[in-house]
Amino acid sequence: MGRYKYLLKNIGLLTISSFVTKILSFFLVPLYTNILTTAEFGSYDLFTTTIGLLVPILTCNIMDGVLRFAIDEDKDKSAIATVAIRLCVYGSVILILIVAVNQYYKWIKVISDYHLFFIAMFIVTASSVVITAYARGSDHIKQLSVSSIIAGAITIFLNIFFLVFLKMGIKGYFWANIVGPLAQVLYLYFVTGMAQKVRVLHPFPKMRNAMLMYSLPLIVNTISWWINSASDRYVIICFCGLTVNGVYAVASKVPSILNIFQTIFNQAWILSAVKDYDPEDSNGFFRKTYSAYNGMLVIICSIIILMDKILSKILYQKDFYQAWEYVPFLTIAILFGALSGYLGGLLAAVKDSKSFAMSTFIGAGINLLLNFIFTPIIGALGAAIATAVSYLFVWISRIIKVKVHIKLQLHLTRDIVSYVILFVQSFLLLYIKNSTLTYICQLICLFMILAMYRSDYLYGYSRIKDKLKR
Numbered sequence: 350m351g352r353y354k355y356l357l358k359n360i361g362l363l364t365i366s367s368f369v370t371k372i373l374s375f376f377l378v379p380l381y382t383n384i385l386t387t388a389e390f391g392s393y394d395l396f397t398t399t400i401g402l403l404v405p406i407l408t409c410n411i412m413d414g415v416l417r418f419a420i421d422e423d424k425d426k427s428a429i430a431t432v433a434i435r436l437c438v439y440g441s442v443i444l445i446l447i448v449a450v451n452q453y454y455k456w457i458k459v460i461s462d463y464h465l466f467f468i469a470m471f472i473v474t475a476s477s478v479v480i481t482a483y484a485r486g487s488d489h490i491k492q493l494s495v496s497s498i499i500a501g502a503i504t505i506f507l508n509i510f511f512l513v514f515l516k517m518g519i520k521g522y523f524w525a526n527i528v529g530p531l532a533q534v535l536y537l538y539f540v541t542g543m544a545q546k547v548r549v550l551h552p553f554p555k556m557r558n559a560m561l562m563y564s565l566p567l568i569v570n571t572i573s574w575w576i577n578s579a580s581d582r583y584v585i586i587c588f589c590g591l592t593v594n595g596v597y598a599v600a601s602k603v604p605s606i607l608n609i610f611q612t613i614f615n616q617a618w619i620l621s622a623v624k625d626y627d628p629e630d631s632n633g634f635f636r637k638t639y640s641a642y643n644g645m646l647v648i649i650c651s652i653i654i655l656m657d658k659i660l661s662k663i664l665y666q667k668d669f670y671q672a673w674e675y676v677p678f679l680t681i682a683i684l685f686g687a688l689s690g691y692l693g694g695l696l697a698a699v700k701d702s703k704s705f706a707m708s709t710f711i712g713a714g715i716n717l718l719l720n721f722i723f724t725p726i727i728g729a730l731g732a733a734i735a736t737a738v739s740y741l742f743v744w745i746s747r748i749i750k751v752k753v754h755i756k757l758q759l760h761l762t763r764d765i766v767s768y769v770i771l772f773v774q775s776f777l778l779l780y781i782k783n784s785t786l787t788y789i790c791q792l793i794c795l796f797m798i799l800a801m802y803r804s805d806y807l808y809g810y811s812r813i814k815d816k817l818k819r
Contacts, residue, residue, distance in 0.1 A: 377505060378602045381522070382666040384512050389519040390669075391595030392459050393526075395586070396467060398579040399460075404475045405571040407440030412478040413567045414560035417697060419486025426487060427546040428556035433479045434547050437472075444471045466523040473527055476534045480543060489541045496533040496540075504529025570706035573713035577739050578686070580713075581732035584720040589728055592668075597729045600672035603660050604680040607649050611687030636758050639691060644802035647767050650684045651798050653677075654774050655791040677775035678733035684771070685740035692747035699754050708746035712739040730779075741768075767801055770794050 381390070405412070415433045418424050448464050455461050484493040504525055511521025538544050585594045601608075653660075654677045661673035689708070696705045716739035723731025751757055774794040781787045 377508060378599070378664040379666055380509070380512065382599055382664070382669040385519060385522060387592045387595030387668050389522075389595070390598055391586070391591040391593075392463075393519065393522060394582060394594060394598035395459060395591075396463070396470060398582045400467070400471050400474050401579055402572065402575045403444065403471060404440070404478060405568055405575075407443050408436045408475055408479070409440075409561055410564045410568040410571050411436045411560060412482045412564075413571070414564035415479055416482040416486045417563055418556075418560055419483055425553075425556060426542075427548055428553035429486075429560070430483060430543045430546040431548045431551060431553055432557045432560055433483065435549065435552070437475045437479055440475055441468075441472050444468065463520075463523065466520075466527070469527050470523070473531050473534060476538075477530050480534055480537045480541075483543055484537050484541050487541060489537075492537060492540045496536045499536055500529045500533035503532050566703060566706055570709045573706065573709035576713035577709065577716050577736065577743065578682075580717060581720050581724070581736055584724050585729050585732050588724050593729055596669055596672050597675055597732065599665060599669050600675040600733070601679055602664060603653060603657060603673075603676045604683050606653055607646065607680055607683045607687070611646065611683060611690065635695065635755060639688075639757070639759060640805055642691060643688060643764060644805040646684050646687055647764075647771065647798055648795075648802060650680050650771055651774060651795045653680050654771065654778060655788070655795055657778060674730055674779065675733040677771075677778055678730075678737040681768075681771055681775065682733075682737040682740045684768075685737070685744045689740065689743045689747050692744070692751045695751050695755060695757075696747065704747075704750040704753075708743050708750060711746050712743035715739045715742050737772075763801055767798050770797055 385393075411433050415429060418429050419426065445468055448460065448468055451457055451460055452464050460467050481493060481496075484490075484496070507525035507528055508522065511517045511525050515521060517524070582594055582598070585597055657673050657676045661670060661676065665672050693705055716735055719735035719738055720732055723735050725731075727734075748759075748761075771794075774791060777790045777794070778787060781790060
């Protein structure tokens, strides 16, 4: 199968699964913000953020090893599956012991109040990242797509049922977001054949050591990535309180439009980057896909910033409306995170986990520093700006690292100018109070970006048109 065809096939399958369910979840935001309080939403966000840190630490970040080794067709899939499941079990046992100690001493009240939900969320999350990584790496993309639709449908249905009909409040929200992903885990565990390959009593020491040798250095990367994307929540709670964190957490719902596209692409891209690795980029595959991907993301980012206030009025109810202020910079952060993910796929192809981790570590340090400088002064907006700037530095670092391995010719001058326009567009939205003048300035910025990327999207359109004719 050709390089473009393989990439587009995987993108198509992942789009079917991700787009429909995430769009439906997106339109349910008014329901959540109408029923849940800002403090309740802040508590749930605190749980997901904390679990996002604990999963890679307690499972030795084995999900990265699972994905990378499962891609190689000559590797023993039984060994990969067994090592992954064993480490998930070990991590879950350690987590249960930690929660039991906290339950006795009551150190963290919110975890003590919802300890069973915390344990269940950890087990489901750990299992999900490992099993979905196995499905992607072993090329079960079709089954992964079906599983995502199942999980999304169940989660959405249960949210409506628990929140609207049973009026269970935050507990119903917890249950819905545990049971949905659990359904995906169980489905994939059996349909990918993973259940038949797991040999619980066999340690597979050689494979375990090889996978850990690859995964352990990436713990730094994963933790650093977590700091970039989630540590601002703790800084906001520290300086602004749990209620403001709830507003900040819901602000990510509008940028999730862009996140849908980057998640779909990056899941498909890492498979193509490994299978079609070419250090010379002789046929321009990497250059062309990066250029098209970057152009699409920048244009969508500009449109989201333009539509921010309108979408926020529709989506955010009551005290949540203030979240519009944080949307532009969180959207820019997703843009740079997506481009960093693309470049990370190339680093994964050469198994350069050290450079991979170092770039994210640099971003994490910048994120923490700027968070503690900006947040006490301008509140949660400072955290959003810090996140965008830190992802920018991750992207810069990875551009430098990738060029060591691949002759990647990029339109960097044009791209940097477009990024500057996005930051200008964000500040204009914040500080121009006149609505008419605001939207005139926003449209000017968007048209400038469209003009800059005209050749890219016209080229893409012509290629698609030629394919359809054939």
